[in-house]
Amino acid sequence: MTEQAKSTEEKVAEAGTAALELANVDDGTRSAALRNVADAIDANHERILEANAKDVAAAEELLEAGEYSQALVDRLDLSASKLDDIAEMVRSVADQEDPLGRTLEARRLDEDLELYKVGVPIGVIGTVFESRPDALVQIAALSLKSGNAVILKGGSEASHSNRVLYELIVEATADVPDGWAQLIEAREDVTTLLGMDDSVDLLMPRGSSEFVSYIQDNTSIPVLGHTEGVCHVFVDRAADLGMAADVAFDAKVQYPAVCNAVETLLVHEAVADEFLPAMVERYREAGVTLRGDAATREVVDVDPATDADWSTEYGDLELSIKVVDSLAAAVDHVNAFGSKHTESIVSEDADRAGTFMRGVDAASVFHNASTRFADGYRFGLGAEVGISTGKIHARGPVGLEGLTTYKYHLEGDGQLVATYSGENAKPYRHEEFDGAWTPGHLSDADE
Amino acid sequence: MTEQAKSTEEKVAEAGTAALELANVDDGTRSAALRNVADAIDANHERILEANAKDVAAAEELLEAGEYSQALVDRLDLSASKLDDIAEMVRSVADQEDPLGRTLEARRLDEDLELYKVGVPIGVIGTVFESRPDALVQIAALSLKSGNAVILKGGSEASHSNRVLYELIVEATADVPDGWAQLIEAREDVTTLLGMDDSVDLLMPRGSSEFVSYIQDNTSIPVLGHTEGVCHVFVDRAADLGMAADVAFDAKVQYPAVCNAVETLLVHEAVADEFLPAMVERYREAGVTLRGDAATREVVDVDPATDADWSTEYGDLELSIKVVDSLAAAVDHVNAFGSKHTESIVSEDADRAGTFMRGVDAASVFHNASTRFADGYRFGLGAEVGISTGKIHARGPVGLEGLTTYKYHLEGDGQLVATYSGENAKPYRHEEFDGAWTPGHLSDADE
Known part of the structure; x- marks a missing residue:
């Protein structure tokens, strides 16, 4: 597989290119792609369960050797009814309100100089999660719905399941920019990922408190993580x-x-x-x-x-x-x-x-x-991205909005800062108004 | 001075205690304290300029030795008119709208089960900034207005000026919780600060891109920083x-x-x-x-x-x-x-x-x-905290709101999750409504 031959750096670079395009893909296209994913899961039970059986068999050997717990095996084990739940979850993410493109604030700085704060995706999100195949699908679905490219690293015990699910997701989302989801599999790829602070905008680790702390201590990429609940x-x-x-x-x-x-x-x-x-x-x-x-x-x-x-x-x-x-x-x-x-x-x-x-x-x-x-x-936040115990960006239960940031769009007609500076500086108006950004257009200042 | 005798750990711990109290100090008290600071600056020109003269003299020696630039000396040098500007700046921060306590969202999860998202301070903010005495006053003012405790570390060239300004600020803010502002002075104290991710909620470094990157690379505390503007x-x-x-x-x-x-x-x-x-x-x-x-x-x-x-x-x-x-x-x-x-x-x-x-x-x-x-x-964001080139928490020009986070307040009358789970689960209502959190009170569900 060419996927295997690519380096982590190449995968992250591809995700970065895809992220720029994905930011401008409309919600209809993103949600239709997600419904395709759900349909693909429905249509490929046999292929998924076959791969999953390999993971479960290996885990059961570990269990017999006393190196794994029954609870972890259960979490790994898929069934037709679990796959139905997963497909249903993907459809429910598709049904969520679009978290992107909303004008969060509009302010008239002066006549014909209008500032709009508009919700946009974050960009490239790196995720490292536990050995449960449903986690890969959920994280990919939340990322796509929120317009983000995603690097997926699941627990190695779920590797056969994850690979098949990843392939199905990529095949089913051919209508969104190629490369938006990337699978990495080796532990050393995570180390590489943690060092790519120029290319990865946010890390979302899942797992034990110790694991989340380890990630926080070994990267300068911002981490949205849940440590513990006392x-x-x-x-x-x-x-x-x-x-x-x-x-x-x-x-x-x-x-x-x-x-x-x-x-x-x-x-x-x-x-x-x-x-x-x-x-x-x-x-x-x-x-x-x-x-x-x-x-x-x-x-x-x-x-x-x-x-x-x-x-x-x-x-x-x-x-x-x-x-x-x-x-x-x-x-x-x-x-x-x-x-x-x-x-x-x-x-x-x-x-x-x-x-x-x-x-x-x-x-x-x-x-x-x-x-x-x-x-x-x-x-009532809809799909849950996680629960954050940090105070920065998103706190407590985090919905899709937590996977977004914003851009300031300023529409003018040639205004210069020199006009508003020094002696005889023109004053700003700074009036809030109701309005949504329309590219290249100014609202009526005398509304 | 006892201030000198305290360790960085003790100072950060004091700031943490103060932060919990300061979160509940009303805007009137915080703003009155800031006006006291402005008055204290007005009343103590001589004391401030005397200390500043020592810093400037030392910087001029460095300048003569070719180890400092005239621009940096100018930035360090205070005058009566610069002090007027600084006092004016503090008053303008005091005049800003209170960034705390607003109910950002209100949602009825069910009858008599009401969720309020309320703006609160972040907690303890660590700051490291360049050798300009106005920076210390500005950062302290923004922190107090937003209800945050602050650790202040200025450039060593401004140390005499910073110490006097810090003392004036502490004296002038006796009506807010003791310990809300802490001064650290040695470079090794910064190293200690960077390691205190359990006690410091946010770092705001100012200075060169290299310096901000250094901070990001050497801490697991979230950093709100500006790297460069290309x-x-x-x-x-x-x-x-x-x-x-x-x-x-x-x-x-x-x-x-x-x-x-x-x-x-x-x-x-x-x-x-x-x-x-x-x-x-x-x-x-x-x-x-x-x-x-x-x-x-x-x-x-x-x-x-x-x-x-x-x-x-x-x-x-x-x-x-x-x-x-x-x-x-x-x-x-x-x-x-x-x-x-x-x-x-x-x-x-x-x-x-x-x-x-x-x-x-x-x-x-x-x-x-x-x-x-x-x-x-x-x-039109009012007082500017900085410009962030990151995408997490706050992006672009950051106002006082960037120094806040939120808490979810849930008001119920004894609701249990068991009621809303399993067979015969009661459905949630999840209705947005207009309302502000009033401690211990439920709105009228049949409004």
């Missing part, structure tokens, strides 16, 4: 304790493996005696392993929590509990140990809720709701 | 040539030292014979040194341009000229050699202007206007 539920002294129990239970038990599940329950000392015994009982019935600080252990019989517990993302049916003597102590604990992901207070007191929500530094701060709502789909 | 004016075959000459002249000559000045003039071959001779004459009269490619030199007598010229930011009265045979060739040249800063086409053909503006990958793309308009003040 989330808290704070049961305030003014909480409706029935509501608090339901929220704390949902936040841990409804799906403990995910980043927006709660890891530490904070309980105001004024309600600890009343709240904790029944709560602990309910958690135990659901199989939750509990640890607590000294004040908690005066109320309920749980193992002692160590300092490490407060900053650990369990990702499992485990929970640490701490009794705090004030709202301020709860805020301080969250700011000291939380990962700026999602924090929730349960309280009937609006002022105290506001103090918590304002005081806590996190992407999502909730009042009387489960932390599990922190999710692009639940937030 | 800007073009393209005189299309459909240009009004009188307008083109004025725009091309303004873009180079009005102020050649700045990043939005033009470096390369691209001329369509169909108008080169008519356009170039008079243009070259006009540039020469203004003292511009010209170089051109072979096609240019067939029309006018200029020195040959080398490949290096196409990617050089002259920052001076120098210009390279290239004749291109098509609109596509102009776009390709810009995308190959431009620095994604500001690009302008002069053309009376709207379609061709649109093709250029869409095809060129740059923060600012202009039609029939000088590249020199690419500036936060001219764009």
